[in-house]
Amino acid sequence: MSDHAHDSHTGPIKTPAQLLWTSFFSFVAPIFIIIGLVYYVTSGDKPAAGAVDPELATAQRIQRVGTVVLGDAATIAAAMAASGAAPAPAADGAAAGAPTAALSGEALYNKACVACHAAGVAGAPKFGDKAAWGPRIGLGLEALTASAIKGKNAMPPKGGSTASDAEIQSAVEFILAAVK
Structure with a gap:
């Protein structure tokens, strides 16, 4: 048997530094590539930065359906005009504030x-x-x-x-x- 090593039976990695770089590119680099691809695919649904005010969007989603206004008829009419709301119809079809006939x-x-x-x-x-x-x-x-x-x-x-x-x-x- 011969005392010298055969070059044909050794791998391409000859030094510890080469082993470190090979390990890095084999395991760590693919993880970063996968994370980057996932971020790229999922970022398509998001609006551009600064395009939408998130506080305004949240306020619009959770705004109240109605409000309660206490006061006399003039104050209520002014508040409704300021908010752009239409007055609610009277329950019995009569005009609001109109006197109703006494029930027997x-x-x-x-x-x-x-x-x-x-x-x-x-x-x-x-x-x-x-x-x-x-x-x-x-x-x-x-x-x-x-x-x-x-x-x-x-x-x-x-x-x-x-x-x-x-x-x-x-x-x-x-x-x-x-x-x-």
Whole structure:
């Protein structure tokens, strides 16, 4: 056997420096190339730097749908004109601020009271039930009207309506007339 090394059996790397550079270009450089390619591909969706104000864009995305303005009609109209908002239509189709006709006792009963008093919901005495209304009739019209205005047990004040006290008394009189 021969004592000298055969050059044909050795690799291209002859020094430790060559090994270091080969390792770097084999493992580290491809990682940086992949990161660069990923950044290049994903950056196409982004706007150019400074093209969009991110604070303004965020403010527009999270802006409120509506605002609450408290004050008299002139202040509200001025605030709506400044914001460019259109006034909301009146709930019953009447012009805002226009006086509405007083409801009769029967009309108010059919609008607000019938929801509970027709079926006896939450302990409400049924319309026309003399046995249920008997003890209450003894309290008198004023006491029943006060209970209807202030609310009692599960019944909200004024039965949840926006009726005047006179309209509430008219509705109580209508209910009492049905059981007398």
